Amino acid sequence: MSTPDEILRGLDAEQRQAATALHGPVCILAGAGTGKTRAITHRIAYGVASGVFDPHRTLALTFTARAAAEMRTRLRDLGVDGVQARTFHSAALRQLQYFWPQAVGGPMPSLIENKVRLLTEVAQRMRMTVDRAGLRDLAGEIEWAKVSLHAPEGYAEAAAEREMPVGWTATTVARLYAGYEEAKTARNMIDFEDVLLILVGVLTSEPRIAATVRDQYRVFVVDEYQDVSPLQHRLLDLWLGDRADLCVVGDSSQTIYSFTGATSRFLTGFRERHPEATVVKLIRDYRSSPQIVEAANRLLADRTQAGLRDRTLPHWPEPLQLTSQRPAGPAVVFGECQDDEAEAGWVAQRIGELVAEGVEPAEIAVLFRTNGQSEAFETALSAAGIGYQLRGGERFFSRREVRDGILQLRAAARAAQDLTGEEVVQRARDVLSSLGYAAEPPSASGAARERWESLHALVNLADQLAGAREDFTLTDLVAELDERAQAQHAPTVQGVTLASLHSAKGLEWDAVFLVGLSEGLMPISFADTPAEVDEERRLLYVGITRARQHLHLTWTLARAGGGRAHRRPSRFLRAIDPTLGGTREHAPTTTPAARRPRRGATVATCRSCGKALETGAERKVGRCVDCPAQYDEAVLDSLKDWRSATAKAEKVPAFVIFTDATLEVIAETMPATPVELIRVKGVGKTKLDRYGPEVLELLHGTATA
Structure with a gap:
């Protein structure tokens, strides 16, 4: 295990203060992206290394199995074993199963x-x-x-x-x-809430059992403390008894689950209940660029000003003012579109450009207020040939192809115990090919594409683990998958994430598109009270702070094409950029919309017939959809063969290298120099440096053949 000094190395001043505050009560107010998980895992590790904490008597509580698994992994990396990192329900269920025979008797329901x-x-x-x-x-x-x-x-x-x-x-x-x-x-059945309720009853009525539990666990750490419910807090109080060995971590600005019973009042009132508490504020944001952090700060600052103006608004604590620790990034992009279809088309187009510049599809997310908004973006991304995964749908490990794949891999592991390293990855590919996996993704969208993405995620995980662990075997892969399935810790799927704002909590991406930011959707129409509008503002804040480098905020003027343009941009956008104004007339009409060129911009025309190009797909290839292609089929086939070989070697989907539309333009224009090649839409500097020499050499060979 690392020494105490080694554990503290690399922490900033506030994180170090949190890590060294070993005697409770301790309250860590941690803004988005400030390294709260790093701070609390190093605090536990420092306490164990210093001899203050007994790892076997330490309980870390989280709200998702995935977060608990992440905490256990980080503690193992710090050389700490024995600490229990669990959700409230998991910890309570384990105790209830153990004490049921003594407290109640008979089989547990x-x-x-x-x-x-x-x-x-x-x-x-x-x-x-x-x-x-x-x-x-x-x-x-x-x-x-x-x-x-x-x-x-x-x-x-x-x-x-x-x-x-x-x-x-x-x-x-x-x-x-x-x-x-x-x-x-x-x-004779109970539900998950009953697990907590019954355990509360047992600990209240059985002093001997309560004493046993309090002797077992001496130190408590609670993550996401702003999301605890009254029932969870009652159980926490019973676990603690009259002790104060408690460290809580949270941010009231990220309370977005009030409708489920979560309340931030325990976090905001922590100092009142524990006047002697040590309070540490983490405000250095290591996730997001200064431009994104500034947008988030402005959104919260506007709520504070509104509270000062309107005394009827509920009490809201002073938000943490974050300071970005990252280099400057691109400006936040505001996008006004005519209707929902145009918005989806524009977003798909911008995503294609980001992918062309080298941003991995898995590092891009489209976030919306309601799940019903996803369909338009699924359609637009499919039309653009961009893979996606819908978060909040069927769980990864519940998918039929994933369950079948794990079963097949488990059977293969029994007969291939001598394989290691790259041989394991190749065997995994071979095994999963029987379920429809191939090196190239299917051209079709929908279920076939989702099935391929799931199997590809399993292959990718095998490849990552084989590269990181010596003597990695197929048995190790199956064990890893079993552990991840139990924690619902899905491997990364190579596709753009489509998710609701609520399901995006705790995640982050390089590029985030927050869509549908019109009044009635953000804030949602049924947010009638000041408290409900506050929750909507916090929900948008959570969405903004998911982005590392690129942030796009979009809204529409009408629901459907040709409909009356009666929508207005969300009031929250005016807090971020006051120039948006409060009505449609004041909204920026020069922002790109899928069906309207920007004011003053050059209209793209077809290379064949000279007509204006109307859709993103037409502008991408530079010709009307009805005009014949002007490229040599043999050249395009050669480019596609090269792309397939490159994608296989780099273990990524083919469209990540270049999309079909980009290859068509390359085949049609036949660029002979780097300057000419980078003019092709979809070839950014990153891809020019990585693939340019090979592409130009291939084109030169076909031209002289």
């Missing part, structure tokens, strides 16, 4: 993985009509009630001010909630 099926039966029995989407909303409402410590009989009063699922009243939800609880009891 079975756990409900999904409430919808049982709720369906209860609703039918109570003659309540509800569709599946409504049942999901009702399941969420019951979860809110339970984590907020509201029983069925007190629900209607507690939820009087809440937005009810469509067609339901608080009274009818309370009836369904009561019926659901009765059905669970009759079937």
